[in-house]
Amino acid sequence: MQVYLVGGAVRDELLGRIVKERDYVVVGATPEQLLKQGYQQVGKDFPVFLHPKTKEEYALARTERKQGQGYTGFVCEFSADVTLEDDLRRRDLTVNAIAKAHDGSLIDPYGGKQDLDNRILRHVSDAFSEDPLRILRVARFAAxxxxxxxxxxxxxxQLLTQMINQGELQTLTAERIWLECEKSLTDGAFAEFLNILAQLGALSAISPALACNWSDGLYQQLKNRYAYAQSQNITVQPLLFAQATNSLTADxxxxxxxxxxxxxxxxxxxxxxxxxxxxLTSQTIxxxxxxxxxxxxxxxxRPERFDTILSAIEINQAAPLSNQQQLLTAIKTARAINPQQFIAQxxxxxxxxxxxxQARLEVFQQYF
Incomplete structure (x- = not known):
């Protein structure tokens, strides 16, 4: 039984980025062997196990066979005979198909290290086209x-364009599309993500409303807004996503x-x-x-709603409202009015x- 570090951990380590999680592939083993060693299996039909101490994921080397439509139509095949190269071949990009042994040596049958050095995202094999979710994943990595x-x-x-033109994105659920958006928001690269999707012709497939509104100008605006949010350590996803829909209608x-x-x-x-x-941004409110x-x-x-909107406006304008303190003071005073005082009357x-x-209006009239 051999164990290798694989995927994102190897990629980010080679890029000098912080490694947030580590995944391992196990070659030459059976589920029974891992269970005897105290590993906990995740799911019944998927050969992924949690380490008894670290809880990191260890997956048996496996291959996948397409059987059906969409990104879920796969049959997973695993046995002690599946090689590391077989396992790496099923991965999406060469930069994600590098393994690292315990002695630090790299197993890189598909040239991922060279593509990392050359800053290229390249699919591993033609099997890439069997999974439409990879369109969004490549856009997310590129962003x-x-x-x-x-x-x-x-x-x-060319392969991505072909998949998009064949309508592959229509097989993705709306929930799965959001998960990729959510990951890109967490990456702090959502403007780039949307722009790459627009350039590929994929944005119109997943959101016609966003695509119709997309432009180079909006792209630059979003980059500036997200740069400001990052400078202020703002990472709340509703605040960030609202920037992308800011110029849309309610419908x-x-x-x-x-x-x-x-x-x-x-x-x-x-x-x-x-x-x-x-x-709220009007100078004559x-x-x-x-x-x-x-x-x-x-x-x-729900007083928190007002604070959240002010934060969203601050990101949008790259500065707090000029009268923000005045607004907050007026609202705090109005919220302090107790209905009991009228009942007592x-x-x-x-x-x-x-x-x-009327009492709340009179408070606001003192400020505006």
Whole structure:
């Protein structure tokens, strides 16, 4: 039984990047052998095991055979006879198909180290085209390593274009598309990710609303916004994703949420920013407008929503609102108004809400 470090850990170590997780491939072993050594199998039909102490993933060397459509239509085949080279051949890119032995030596049958040195992303074999998810993965890797000068090999570009033109992306679920977007947001390279998808012609397949709005100008704007967010250590995904939908209509945002299955908090912030940004950034905002905004946001029960929108606007403008402290002070004062004071005055029923609204409006009129 031989154990090798594989995939992203080897790639990032060779690039001098921080290795966040380590995956291993085990050659010449059976599930029974690993179970006897205390490994915990993940799933019933997938030969991946968790190390008894480190909980890192150890996968039996395996091959995959396409059987059906989409990115899930694969039959996994594994046995002690599957070689390391067989296992590496099923991987997507040569830079992800490098293994490292315990003595530090590299096993690199497909030229991944040379492609790393030349900053090239190249598919390992024609089997690449069997998995449409790899279109998004290549775009994500190209975006993540764009700052290092990585480009996609010409033959891989041709294969990606062919897959896209054949409608392969239509087999991906909206939930799976979001997961790739989520990973790119975590990478801090979402502007590059969207731009690469647009250049490939893939953006229109996964989100027509985003594609129709895409332009070089928006790409540059997003790069600037994300650079500001990074400078402020802002990594909250709803805040970051909302920048990409900032110039869309509410209907477009809802369409994006259907084709890319946005989590509720991501979708809701995008819609709230769309509805209230113009009001909150206006230099002539009135007390009445601010009250309407607060009511629509249900700020009295959900005060965090207002803070989140202000943060989204700050990223968008690369600076806090000039009157941000004034807004926060006014809202804090208005939120301190207690309905009990009106009840103590003998006000009842629906009139309590009316009195509360008037009192809050009068507070805002002191500031705006």
């Amino acid at each position: 993540r390593y764009h700052y290092l000068g990585f480009t996609i090999a010409e033959e891989t570009l 477009d945002i809802k369409a994006v949420s259907e084709t890319i299955r946005l989590p509720n908090d991501v979708r809701d912030l995008a819609l709230q920013l769309n509805a209230h940004q113009a009001t 009135t007390a009445e407008q601010l009250l309407a905004c607060c009511n629509q946001l249900d700020l009295w029960r 003998g006000i009842t029923g629906a009139q309590i809400k009316t009195a509360l609204e």
